[in-house]
Structure formats: structure tokens, C-alpha cells
Amino acid sequence: MLKQLYRAALLTTAAACFVFTSMASFSVNAKGVYQSGPDFFAEVFAQQQAESKVLWLTPEIRSQAAAIVGHPVRGLRLRYHQSDNKTAWILEEIGKEMPITIGVVVEDDVIQQVKILAYRESRGGEVRYPAYTAQYKGAALQEDYQLNRNIDGITGATLSMWAVNKVAALALYYHAAVNQSSATHQP
Amino acid sequence: MLWHRRLGLSTFVVLIFLAISGFALNHSPGLKLNQINLSSNWLLDWYGFEVPLAEGFQVDGKWFYQDGNKALLVDGHNAASCTAPLIAVAQTTDGFFALCSNGLNLLNRDAQLIEQFGAIDGLPPNTQAVTVLDNKIYLTFDSTTIDSTNIDAVIMEFNAHSLELKPAQIAPQTLKDMRQAAMPLPESLQKTLKEQSSGPSISLETLILDLHSGRFFGQFGVLFIDLIGLLVCILSITGLMGWIKRR
Numbered sequence: 001m002l003k004q005l006y007r008a009a010l011l012t013t014a015a016a017c018f019v020f021t022s023m024a025s026f027s028v029n030a031k032g033v034y035q036s037g038p039d040f041f042a043e044v045f046a047q048q049q050a051e052s053k054v055l056w057l058t059p060e061i062r063s064q065a066a067a068i069v070g071h072p073v074r075g076l077r078l079r080y081h082q083s084d085n086k087t088a089w090i091l092e093e094i095g096k097e098m099p100i101t102i103g104v105v106v107e108d109d110v111i112q113q114v115k116i117l118a119y120r121e122s123r124g125g126e127v128r129y130p131a132y133t134a135q136y137k138g139a140a141l142q143e144d145y146q147l148n149r150n151i152d153g154i155t156g157a158t159l160s161m162w163a164v165n166k167v168a169a170l171a172l173y174y175h176a177a178v179n180q181s182s183a184t185h186q187p
Numbered sequence: 188m189l190w191h192r193r194l195g196l197s198t199f200v201v202l203i204f205l206a207i208s209g210f211a212l213n214h215s216p217g218l219k220l221n222q223i224n225l226s227s228n229w230l231l232d233w234y235g236f237e238v239p240l241a242e243g244f245q246v247d248g249k250w251f252y253q254d255g256n257k258a259l260l261v262d263g264h265n266a267a268s269c270t271a272p273l274i275a276v277a278q279t280t281d282g283f284f285a286l287c288s289n290g291l292n293l294l295n296r297d298a299q300l301i302e303q304f305g306a307i308d309g310l311p312p313n314t315q316a317v318t319v320l321d322n323k324i325y326l327t328f329d330s331t332t333i334d335s336t337n338i339d340a341v342i343m344e345f346n347a348h349s350l351e352l353k354p355a356q357i358a359p360q361t362l363k364d365m366r367q368a369a370m371p372l373p374e375s376l377q378k379t380l381k382e383q384s385s386g387p388s389i390s391l392e393t394l395i396l397d398l399h400s401g402r403f404f405g406q407f408g409v410l411f412i413d414l415i416g417l418l419v420c421i422l423s424i425t426g427l428m429g430w431i432k433r434r
Contacts, residue, residue, distance in 0.1 A: 037308045052349070074267065076301045079308075079350070090307065099268075101307050118307055 033118040037090050040103045040117055041081045048083040061177050068145050068173055069166045089171045093163040095121050100163050104171035111139045114168055124157035127164050141172040191425040198418050208399040215392045224388035234389055241380050242369040244276035249298060250376055251276045251285055259285055261298040263379055277319040286317040293347055304350050318362040325355055325362055
């Protein structure tokens, strides 16, 4: 009887250890760099000839960008790749404590792709799943600089989701700013 | 009886102190003594805390330093995000280049962030230095991170406009001689940095406990409190003896 009890206790402990370590390794796996910037651009413009360009953030652009993300944006210039009406951006936004690096592709003022390139927080990494990011495809910017569609959230990843929403809206705004400035520069 | 009185008078102040500090320690959670932090310099010195002097780089009359948290400060102003350590700072005629462990910050002449060149943009890991020679920017890398067969440090020339790296033919020693070492910050910046960041501190509870037990004054303090304890024993015995005698 005692032997049986001992065996059961041993088995339960082993099972608990296994569950615990697999959970721990899962949360560690959520962190990481999934794709580098150059690789992202190369993948996005595999079929097209894209140019690397720079958008200088004028005071106007900065103030509007700050309104979209809710805090002042850092840096005076921003790099993007463009081919015709398609632009690709790599932007960072803090989820809870750490920045999430997000690649956004915009074509004709509509989001074509959102991809999480690097996630550094221990929780909320579910936003990187294609099933989630696919929701952004086709989203455009409303007049109030919000996305024109509702994005279904993920439990436990609310802050990360907000960060992705902000970055998606910001990329759409930057895309519009690029098109506007190129339109005014044309004779 | 005369000795009893003399002993009583000589321990009177210490006994009152021990009673009050003991009372305070007994009610420490209620009085929230463990939440009151003391960080005066002499106290930290007394406890043997080494408060390291913050270091930075002085370039073109500006001080570049890391705040111990996640910011690059330039003369007290938060310029960019920077994970410690701040490895090196260099300047060209266009601006400044501050290398942190999370990336290279490109700043203009007014030390405003232009952009950051990090690992995600193609900066190899373990970048060891940024050096400017003849207005050209060179980055030095630990060779093993790029090419495991190469033993020497790898040096690349960095284009601040296109953010491209290309191999440079330059002797590592030449760049090494050009590099500026980190220096302790001037006192005024040290002071503001200390006020802003949360350095080491000692809770009031610890201080009272150490005073109560005598540990605050080291081994002799403990012996002194032992002696007081012994005197209290003697006092109570002599007091009892005096009381019995009178009856």
C-alpha cells in the first residue's frame, strides 16, 4: 500500500515537472527575432525592383505620428522600401515594456501584410501568429487616423495588440505622407 | 547598594534607547519602517556600499552617458534608447555616433536622434567600437560573429546615409589609438543622475535593527550591547538583593 502511494507520488511529481518545463520553454520560445529587416524587404519585394528610401519626419509628420501612437516618435528620419505604389516599413512600438518590431507592407493605401519581426516580451507573443496578423490585410486609414476595421483581440495579448494596431495605422499614415510629398514634388 | 545606583545611572540612556528601538522593531510592519529608504552618502559609505562613479564620453563639449536604465543621455537630456553599456561615442562633421549594446545611434550636431541602426537592420552582434578617422566611420566587430576562420577583429566602414557596411582596409591598431576611453562624469551630472535613478539604499528598519543589536558599530558595538545585557542582569540581581535586605 505504502509502495503504491510512493509510486503515485513519484509519478505525479514527474508529470508536474514535465508540464512545468514544457510551459517554461514555450514562453521562452515566444521571445526572439524571427526575421531581419533586410530579409523582410527581400521577401516582400522578391518579384519587384524596390528602392530603399528615406522619409524625413517633418514637425507636421511628427506631431500627427505622435497623435496616432500616443507618444512622441523618436528619430528624424525613417527608412522604407518602395516599388510603385507599394511601400514596406519596419516600425517599433512598446507592448508592455519591450519594443515589438513590426514589418508592414502598404499598397494603394491599404495594408497588404503585417508581420512581427521581433518580439521581446515574455507574454503576448501570440500576436505573431499569421491567423492574427492576417486580420490587418485590406485595412485602411479612416479620417480620424484609426484603422477602418475592428481587429479581434487575443486574451492576454491586449497590450501587444494595441501596439500592432498603432503601428499599422502609423504605417498607413507614413505611406500617405510619402505619396503626398512625392505628388507635390512632381512638376 | 551604592554600586546598584551607579550602574543604573550609567546604563539609563542606553536602556531607554534599547526599549524605544525594540518597540519600533516590534511594530516595524505597522510603522512601515522597511519602506523608508535612506541613501545618504556617509551611511552608504559606512555600510561599505561602493557607489560607482558614472562614466561617460565627452565629445565636442557634450557629455554622453547611459542612465543605468535604458536611455542615452546627452548633457542630461534623454536622446535615445540605449541598453547598457554605452560602448563608444565618435563624431564626424555631420553629427555624433553613440554605440550601445542594442545598436548604433545616429545623432545630429544638436545631439537629436536621426535614426538607430540595430541588429534588425543588419548590425552584426558584438560590435566592439565605433571610431571616426578622416571623417569616415569605422565599426569594429568581434571576428567570430562574422567569420569564424578569421582571428583578427573585423573592421567595416559604415555609410551613415545608406546604413551600409563594407570591408575596410585599415589596421585595427590605428583605430584603437584613436579611441576615447570612458571618463567619470563631472560632479554636477553625477548628482542629477543620482537623484534621477534608484541607487543602493538602506531601509530604516535595517538601520534601527543594527543600532539595536550594536552591529552598526561593528564587533565592538555588539560587545558593548552584550555588556549592557550583562549589566541589566547584574542590576536585576542587585536590585532584588537590596529589596530582600530592606525587608
